[in-house]
Amino acid sequence: YLDYGAFTPIQAAACAALNGPQDIVEKNRQLYHKRRDVLVESFGRAGWDIPSPKASMFAWAPLPPALAHLGSLEFSKQLLTEAKVAVAPGVGYGENGEGFVRIAMVENEQRLRQAARNVKRYLQSMGVNTPGSAKAV
Structure with missing residues (x-):
């Protein structure tokens, strides 16, 4: 709750961040762009199509159609316990x-790929057709 303005040192820090060097902004933009591409591609290979976010450190992923009946809370719980993916x-x-889950792209590319492998095993255990599985069309 603020009734007159943010604490003065916070305002000064915000000014310094906005007016100072911006190279870190481009570096972080590239980092999250690469993580986004890895997430979308590796989860897609695992059998879970996730739309590519345009500008965010989060991906909003629709539940896989075969598991949509679980709802987002139960699906999230199962991903955590069965696939070790939060x-x-x-x-x-x-x-x-x-009908959606939010995935934070805060982990490095290797960890995102590992999460996708875990998700693939989970989806297969739930009877979901995944690319390369015997049931895939």
């Missing part, structure tokens, strides 16, 4: 978030 259930962001 995502945020969309329902926690309001009723329009149901």
Whole structure:
């Protein structure tokens, strides 16, 4: 709660960040761009199509159609316990978030690929057709 303005040192820090060198901004943009590409590509190979976010450190992923009946909370719980992958259930962001999970791209590319491998095993264990599986069409 603010009734008159942010603490003066916070305002000064914000000015310094906005007016100072911006090379870190481009570096971080490239980092998250690469992580986004790795996430979308590796999870897609695992059998979970995730739309490519345009500008964010988060991906909003629709639940895989074969598991949509679980809802975002149960799906998130199962991903955590069965695949060791933590995502945020969309329902926690309001009723329009149901049917989605939010994935933070805070891990490096290797960890994102490992998460995709774990997700693939989980999806297969749930009977979901994944690329390269015997059931895939």
